[in-house]
Amino acid sequence: MVKKIVVGLFFLIVIGLPTNAQKRVMFERVSQIDTSKLIYHYIYTFNDKGKEEKARMVLQVGDKIQRFSSMENYLTDSLALAFNNKPQDKKIIMTKMNENIRKVDFRGDVRWVLYTNYPTGKRSITDRVFMDRFLTEEEEVLPEWQLVDEQKEIAGCLCSKATTTLYGRKWVVWYSEKESRPDGPWLLKGLPGVVVCAEDSTRNFSFELYRIEWRSVPILFRDKDYLKASRNDVLKAMKRFYDNRAQYVAATAAGQQTSDLPKTDPINYTPLRKIKE
Incomplete structure (x- = not known):
């Protein structure tokens, strides 16, 4: 029920304007910040809310900047560019x-977008988090990798093993020197x-490369009135949302316009990047 309320409120604010309003509305605003020459496609499998989900992820590599996002976010921002803001x-x-x-088969709930450099x-x-848009800026620090003298073939490609601990999770990674670039999904790069x-060691989070493309595509940044916060504070806000969605929604301006929000059961939220209490 609350999911329907959340979705309904979202479309009310974004495009679901009253029937007597103008038919032409703003979709999204984006800025081009670089151009990717290389694109990696990953399948992201994750269980951060008690149920396994999958999402197609896109890693764009430009001359200066990299962007890692879900295919849904990638297509949405590309559409905004096509609309010319x-x-x-x-x-x-x-x-x-x-x-x-219809273009995306795996549509797991991945809202965040990561920009490198x-x-x-x-x-x-x-x-x-619900209707609140957050922006985190932090120092770019590469993982501390331990290279392991072990190899195996993955999809016809000889790969080497490495391990690291990153934001509270232990990772086992397999990388290929056939492509001698230090690229990888999320923050797992620098090999x-x-x-x-x-x-990761819990098997709740994994990334799998399935395609590499060499083509020029704009790297886009979505222009919003972001609330600046540390990543840990954003994850804490997300946890409060899933602990009591109705209470979180009721405290927002949009929620105050909706009466009789039903009680909701808490969802155990355990994000990719562990929360520091």
Whole structure:
């Protein structure tokens, strides 16, 4: 029930305006911050809310900046660029959004977007908790890797093993020196080759590379009135949301316009990056 309320409120604010309003509305605003020449496609399998989900993820590698996001976010921002940051007819927006939905088979709930070297020397993470948009900027620090004298073949590719502990999780990673680039999904980068697959010790989180493309595509940043916060504080807010969604929604401006929000059962939220209490 609350999920329906959340979705309903989202579309009320974004495009579900009253029937007597203008038909043309703003979709999203984006800025091009670089151009990717190389794109990696990963399957992200995760269980952060008591149920396994999968999402297709896109790692764009530009001359200066990298962006890692879900395919859904990638397509949404590409659509905003196609709209040229101008108001559009609501019917056109809905048609294009539905077309994007049909393009994605794995649609796990991945709201965050990670930017490497943006701003220079730092990384940025955008995220959303209900209607609140957050921006985190932090120093770019590579994992401390332990290279293991072990190899195996994955999808016809000879891979080497490495391990690390990152934000409270132990990871086993297999990388290929066939592509002698230090690229990888999420924060799992800095090895002598491209990360082909990675899994944490709980087996609740994993990444698997399935395609590499060499083509030029804009790297986009979604322009919002972000609330700046540390990543840990954002994750704490997300946990409060899942602990009591109705209470969290009721405290927002949008929630105050909705009466009789039903009680909700708590969801045990255990994110990819562990929360520091």
